[in-house]
Amino acid sequence: MKDQFIAEHHIYQLLQQVGINTPKHVFWDHHNLASLKSALLGSFTDNSPVVLKGMADNLWHKSENGALHFTSFQYEKIMDDSIQMQQRVSSQFDWIGSLLTEKVNFKTAQGAPCEIFVSIQRDKCCGSIIHMGFGGVLAEDWAKQLKDPILLWPTSVYQPQEALQELKNHWLGKILLGQTRLDKPLLNEKALFEFLIQLWSLDEIMENNHIQLIEVNPFVVDQQGELVALDGVGLISENSHQESCSVPFEDQSFLHPKRIALAGVSDKKGNIGRMILENIAHSKLQHENILIIKPDRETYQGYHCLTSVEDLQAVPVDVLILALPAKITIEMIEQLCHQNTAYQIKGTKVVYIVAGGIGDGADLLGYGDRLKKFIQQKRANNQWCPAIVGPNGLGMLLSPLQLNTLFIPQKKLNVKFSENSHVALISQSGAFLITRLSRNSNLSLKYGFSIGNQMDMKMSDFIALMYRDKSVRVLGLYVEGFVEGDVCAISKLVKQFRQQDRHVIIYKGGRSLLGQTAAAGHTGAMTGDYLLQKRLLGKAGSVMVETFNQFNTVFKWMTAYPDLKELGKLAIITNAGYETVGSVDSLGDNDSHVLYTLNDENRKNLTKILESHQLNGLVSPCNPLDLTPMANEKAYYDCIEALFKFGAGVIIVGLVPLSEQLDTFQLSEAEQFALRLKKLAQQTQSLIGIVIDAGVPYQQYKAVFEEQGFPVFDGMDMAILGINVLKNCN
Structure with a gap:
């Protein structure tokens, strides 16, 4: 079956089935000319603002093809304009008919976009996806300015309530609900939630009618605080999404x-x-x-x-x-x-x-x-x-x-x-x-x-x-x-x-x-x-x-850490200055907030620990913490234990093994250190990662920590990379 274009007047009918508001409108083609005049005069008053639109097969962008005209209602003028529009559009597209709608008087936000783009697409690979973002003629320009311009909800894994929570945290939702500075709400949360429910219901109708795509750009909020669809198109296809069937097996x-x-x-x-x-x-x-x-x-x-x-x-x-x-x-x-x-x-x-x-x-x-x-x-x-x-x-x-x-x-x-x-x-x-x-x-x-x-x-x-x-x-x-x-x-x-x-x-x-x-x-x-x-x-x-x-x-x-539920704040402790510098470089300015911030009390307590290990003249109490090559396993442990008590949830421990203070060959001290760290991680229900940036002679030293189940990395940047990805994912 060949894909079939859905023109705007049919989109209106689909939207109305789920209770979504559309403008007052009249559609005509050569089949209903006899009743046209009474229909138009019964719907529109003289000189009321209206929008005349041309409907044609595969006409996706009306304004760019001379099929959109803002005017005031006068019956004879509307008929003349529609004939001219038909002649103009028919040279490129197969003409379907004319659509006259009221011009909706909608609310606006001060200095901010308030029109909404919505698309429901039944993708062959991914199933049904609802897209929502800023709409109108400047939709693409606004999208370029935002980090997450389009909200995306797969209907197979998302429900309207979950979508509402995401929308409320997005700039679009904040503008609609009046949560930006100096703006009043355009509609209330109940109306927004009902609208999302209607979109999920529309998706069910699409599935039952082999509709692959419905796109409305824009929706606006009218003076009564209700969402109204102004312009829409769609596509029917027999080759729409079919979810894969599981293979029977034991x-x-x-x-x-x-x-x-x-x-x-x-x-x-x-x-x-x-x-x-x-x-x-x-x-x-x-x-x-x-x-x-x-x-x-x-x-x-x-x-x-x-x-x-x-x-x-x-x-x-x-x-x-x-x-x-x-x-x-x-x-x-x-x-x-x-x-x-x-x-x-x-x-x-x-x-x-x-x-x-x-x-x-x-x-x-x-x-x-x-x-x-x-x-x-x-x-x-x-x-x-x-x-x-x-x-x-x-x-x-x-x-x-x-x-x-x-x-x-x-x-x-x-x-x-x-x-x-x-x-x-x-x-x-x-x-x-x-x-x-x-x-x-x-x-x-x-x-x-x-x-x-x-x-x-x-x-x-x-x-x-x-x-x-x-x-x-x-x-x-x-x-x-x-x-x-x-x-x-x-x-x-x-x-x-x-x-x-x-x-x-x-x-x-x-x-x-x-x-x-x-x-x-x-x-x-x-x-x-x-x-x-x-x-x-x-x-x-x-x-x-x-x-x-x-x-x-x-x-x-x-x-x-297979039982991880959430990541806490990050602390970094090492005995090499380049790792302290490289760790924050790896985090970058955008993710520096993941570092645990020491308060004055933390610094005071950490200074006492450094003094007990005769490191106070060499080490500054901060995060990342550079213990210098003078630190042994006991100094490391005491500082790590303190950082967890302060409130850090993840600690990356950099151990450059060439320091004489670390037991990297006999390994008895290293084994005791690794065992104590394991118990500490279990007691605090926190994460410890080990970085050993060294060559082949220190493989056995690395194995000491691996045997206790720690993630061991060859470089500080690799350990930070994993934390960054986990912090930035859902």
Whole structure:
């Protein structure tokens, strides 16, 4: 179906259905000319101010195309003007008819904009979004002057009451409610709230009528204090948003599989299947519950072999891993799903596809389309089909089973398992997953998933899986593309995470045009409007990061403190002058307010502590606090303890280990210091981050603090970066 333009007179009808006020108006075309005169004379009095508008197909901007005329009502003159307007507009657009409205006398604010822009858009990727900002002909100019010119409310995760609170804190809401200097209110809070409710109701009508867009610019407040829509357009489209459907699967099949089968194992050097098998062999799975599909062998390295996937009917598994070329992988899935439907027990609950070249830039033979159509047909016909992960999936990590299905050798990546971990990481890129583990040797994941191209199992399916496991407090996501409609589903899940004080950190790749091209070639990623995605996911409560450094630092802070509810004021303590200077430079003038401000009493008490350590002549009691290289662990601890008592909630501790005062080689004092800091952080329910800006000889010194669970950074700027991101997110 071709997209269909909605002209203003029809927009008025839609608005009136939900009780939104429109100007008094009369529309006419060649069908209602007989009753036109009586309609006009019954609606308008002579010489009353009116606005004549031309309605034409795809005429989005009337004033720029000669379709808008302010005048006074005189019947004959209006008819002449409308004929001239039709002739003028018809040369460029398909004419629909004429619309005459009253000229609304609206309230104004002193020296401030008071017209409102509203757009409701049903985006294919993100669902329904209500935008609100300053309207009128100067809308774009005002937007350039404001940090957050447009308020944005995804209706899937926001309700009118929540929107009202944000609007009241925005300049638009302050002007409307008279909360700016010298201004009187244009309307009351009750009327504003009722208007928001009407917008949510309008969104429901749009969904039922396949309306993709309604845009009104502007709304104004009339002399009675009621909002009135002056100008509007819209669009009908059959291709509007459809939220993604979840894939049916059992949580236990993913998180606690009892039996696994693997296809694609051989004795060839570098064989991916064999590397996966070697990793699986170290898991808690019973030997007999690891099966190999290999038609020419009865056993392989002591594991029982099956001749084909059809044999899985007799010995069904939870997970089938296919480490095979693309063509054979597709054929094996088709064979698996075509098994005799008389069997109630199917061969597997989950299929994990390792191969690339299926639905990505390397797929030149249409394997991706073939597999996608096959899965869709099975699901549409209510026929059995396992949950399919991938293609291009590197593997998964399950700490409860110490299960590693990655095709990375243990000597390259020694995965640290921990059943008590509260952290999970889901990544479209397998390389992103393993490099986070490699660069952070202290990171232990409860679950890690490389999900590849999302041909069947989508990002939202995995997030829902993690949401249902309440032990997961921190969830990191690396996304290159969202499946259509999945952003909306993910936003709902993120909001549910945040309602339980659980945390979601998201890096979205493929934001630039070049990045989109690279993502499509790598994982066949579907991209979209990143700004819209960012605002939707951010408003739902996720921490949206823009760089890998941001992800690494935020993830490190959050994994160390998974129960974090809010950040307190920041204090910085170090033994190097460059770190005190660099820390405030990293904060910048705009974020310097996050530093805890010492009062006179604080300074007095801190001076006493410095005197007790014979540092009073060297150190000034301030924040950041430069203890100089003369400070030992005891001086550090006493100052840190005092800063927490004063009221700081986060302390970054810079330890340049080249000082002779610090125990950086024997490590007995360092270990005692780290243990005392851990107890202090627990007692005060506060955050401590450690910065050790030094080279290879001090890796063991860093490990002392990592073993106590502290986030350890290589530079002060990295520690500050994470705090900055967390402070500035929702």
